[in-house]
Structure formats: C-alpha cells, structure tokens
Amino acid sequence: MADVTGTTGTLVLAGTPIGDVADAPPRLAAELETADVVAAEDTRRLRRLTQALGIRTTGRVVSYFEGNESARTPELVEALVGGARVLLVTDAGMPSVSDPGYRLVAAAVEQDIKVTAVPGPSAVLTALALSGLPVDRFCFEGFLPRKAGERLGKLREVADERRTMVFFEAPHRLDDTLAAMAEAFGTDRRAAVCRELTKTYEEVKRGPLGELAAWAAEGVRGEITVVVEGATDSGDEGPDAVELVRRVQVREEAGERRKEAIAAVAAEAGLPKREVFDAVVAAKNAARTGQEQGKGLT
DSSP states (O other), X not given: OOOSSSOOOEEEEEOBOSSOGGGOXXXXXXXXXXXXXXXXXXXXXXXXXXXXXXXXXXXXXXXOOTTTHHHHHHHHHHHHHTTOEEEEEOSSBOTTSSSTTHHHHHHHHHTTXXXXXXXXXXXXXXXXHHHOSOOSSEEEEEEOOSSHHHHHHHHHHTTTOOXXXXXXXXXXXXXXXXXXXXXXXXXXXEEEEEESTTSTTXXXXXXXXXXXXXXXXXXXXXXXXXXXXXXXXOSOOOOOHHHHHHHHHHHXXXXXXXXXXXXXXXXXXXXXXXXXXXXXXXXXXXXXXXXXXXXXXX
C-alpha cells in the first residue's frame, strides 16, 4: 500500500508476454497482485492477462495509452510522490519501447522517484535472435512513417547504416514497406520478417528484400517485426594503405599516441583496427629496408 511516511513510491515497468502467456515472469504476477496502482495500455487486455495467470489486482486500475498519456502522467506522478507503487504494463512487451511509458519515466526521474523494471519478453530481441542476421551491433527504428513519401525518405536516411536494423510494421502496410526497403536498400539486401512471435502460427520468413516484398504482396497477417541486414561495402574501395598510413601520421604529429591514431583512422574508414595497424607496420618496415639499402650503396 502507499507509504504514509512521506517517502516517495516506486514506478515499476513490467514486460508482458508478446504472445504465449506462459512467458510471463513470476514477478509480473506478484507485482500485479500487490501494486497500489496498475496503469495499463488496455484494461480489457490486462483483465484477460490476470485471468490467464490466475490472479487478481488489488490496487486501482487506470488506463494509460497514447490518447491520454500526457493528461494522465501528472496524476500518476502525484501518486508516486505520495508513496504509491505504480505498475505500468502495455499490451505486449516492454513499456516505452514503441509503447506508452517514456513520458511517465521522464517525469518520475525528474521528481527523483525510483524507477525499476520487471524484465519480460521483447519482440525486438526475439526477432533479432531468430533472424539469422548479425547481432553484434543493431539498432531499433520502431514504426516507419505511414505516408509513402515520408517512409521512403526515412529509409533512404538509414540506407548506409551498417548495424542490423529492427522495425515494427502493421500487417496491412508490410508489402508497401518491404517494397520501399527494396528500393532504398537494394533488392538483394538480406532481411527477415518475423510474424506472430511465440504464438501458435509463428513464422520467420528470411530472404532478399526483393523476394520478401513479392511474398508479402499476397497478404500477411499478425504482429510483424522486420529485421534488415546493415549496409556492407557499397563498392567504394575506400582509402588505400598509403592513405591510411598518412592519416595515422597526421594524427601522431598532432599529438595522438599511435594506438589511438590507428583506432581513430580505422573507425573513420570503417575498417578493422588490425588492417590499419598492418599498413602502418608494413610502411615502417619498408622505410627501414629502404634506409638499409641506401646505406649499402654508400
């Protein structure tokens, strides 16, 4: 129950299942049963979740969705300031990740209120792991603009992004989005369409964007997450070994240590540090050999 001693409460962000209710973490049930206030994106879906978990909420339940997020945030902050434990849940996945929550978190942080989380399933990470595409570096782009021109413009902005990209999309726009991706990224760029993750009809369709766009034109249903391979070398060979060595030397002359200079040049050129290091060592060895040969001629 709310703390009457003057201590502020706690905001709990709780991840909810993205499909299979069996994925709900045990802490979610405990928090739902004991929270003073449960803010839910859809109170009807919350009711179905609690019934599936075999529990009931004892605190006050309020709606918290895109349409009332701005107006309801001050009310929830007031409850937190008063010592309440406020639990925030969305329809699926983690609050504030393409779902309501960011405004409340920012407002709570501003009031120095504790914010914690009950980790749960994530469509972003699940799709990324299942995609078969590189996972060492990735970025989440959320939903693309609905208008065709704005959508294509946004995709062209990230066409050179080297990290694997993750997008959310509505099923009725998937064919147009994949066609726009094929236009902006190229028809051969690898991608994966992840549909109905963790649900009965889960499907992961992998292939080049051109093929996926043709497949989606027939119509696709369900919750959709699209994972797209990052850009590779576009054909520009980039700086050669001589230029790489020159850039390192310029940085060294400016006061940088060789190790940092090599790392910086590698990052600028989009190359492994080892490649720049090898070029520097090869140039140094060539210079030494030249000097020794010059001495032998005198």
